[in-house]
Amino acid sequence: MSRNLTKQELETYRTDGAAVVRHAVDESWIGRLNKVVDRQLATPSKWANDANPGASANRQFSDRYMWRHDAVIGSYIRESGCARLAAQAMESRSARFYFDHLLVKEPGTANPTPWHQDIPYWPFLGKQICSIWLALTPCDIATSSLEFVRGSHLDDKYYMAEVFAGDDDANASWITQTEGEICPDIEANRGAYDIIGYDMQPGDALIFSAWTLHGARGNGASNTRRAALSTRWLGDDAIWDPRPGADPTVQAEDVSILPGQRPLDDVVFPELYRA
Numbered sequence: 001m002s003r004n005l006t007k008q009e010l011e012t013y014r015t016d017g018a019a020v021v022r023h024a025v026d027e028s029w030i031g032r033l034n035k036v037v038d039r040q041l042a043t044p045s046k047w048a049n050d051a052n053p054g055a056s057a058n059r060q061f062s063d064r065y066m067w068r069h070d071a072v073i074g075s076y077i078r079e080s081g082c083a084r085l086a087a088q089a090m091e092s093r094s095a096r097f098y099f100d101h102l103l104v105k106e107p108g109t110a111n112p113t114p115w116h117q118d119i120p121y122w123p124f125l126g127k128q129i130c131s132i133w134l135a136l137t138p139c140d141i142a143t144s145s146l147e148f149v150r151g152s153h154l155d156d157k158y159y160m161a162e163v164f165a166g167d168d169d170a171n172a173s174w175i176t177q178t179e180g181e182i183c184p185d186i187e188a189n190r191g192a193y194d195i196i197g198y199d200m201q202p203g204d205a206l207i208f209s210a211w212t213l214h215g216a217r218g219n220g221a222s223n224t225r226r227a228a229l230s231t232r233w234l235g236d237d238a239i240w241d242p243r244p245g246a247d248p249t250v251q252a253e254d255v256s257i258l259p260g261q262r263p264l265d266d267v268v269f270p271e272l273y274r275a
């Protein structure tokens, strides 16, 4: 099974910068991807950030850039229909894949995900860049479902990247090199912002622009994990923009393109959908 975005979902993405997509992918992916979660928690890759290694509670964990060696994630990005959903949301003829990002908060994880935009973390510029955050476990706002500042993708702001709790020194050292305005303290002034968020079931997804401000609370559940897989997508207007502070998973020496060029490097940024 794979689906298209509805007119309503497209309109919501356009105006809010984020849309919830129920039953975004076939449920058969959920069990397979949750096995990847278990495996990465047990054997993290070199790109993992782990606030409490080995713990089964109060552990914020992320791992990323697994698609090139993990068969399940490799199949998910090619076969689940998510590339088409990304292209439709971005109103782009094509969708190239950038990277996958597993985001886990074990029960009782206090760490919030700080409010941030994604664009300053990545070596790209362009308006047609988005993520699909696929829920692998049920969650609501109190158990760390993502929240968004509605319409913030249209604000023409570029905020300095935030260091997440649990980021190790190596990770913090590249993140703190980013430039931009300091992100306002949205959490302390929630009433001043139009904040939206959704209860999620496994297989539901949030599709959001790389320019939309988003964050999440800790996982307040005492016995359930919150796990999600974010996949990152590049549309027609994305250009390669390597700069200090950009995620080091893909660097200038890994690509044949030059700054300002489109990411036409098929091995590194495969085109997984074309209308």
Ligand SMILES: O=C(O)CCC(=O)C(=O)O
Pocket (backbone or CB within 6 Å): 101, 103, 113, 118, 131, 133, 146, 214, 216, 228, 230
């Ligand atoms: O899942 C989270 O806590 C953060 C996710 C996020 O910021 C993203 O996918 O861009």
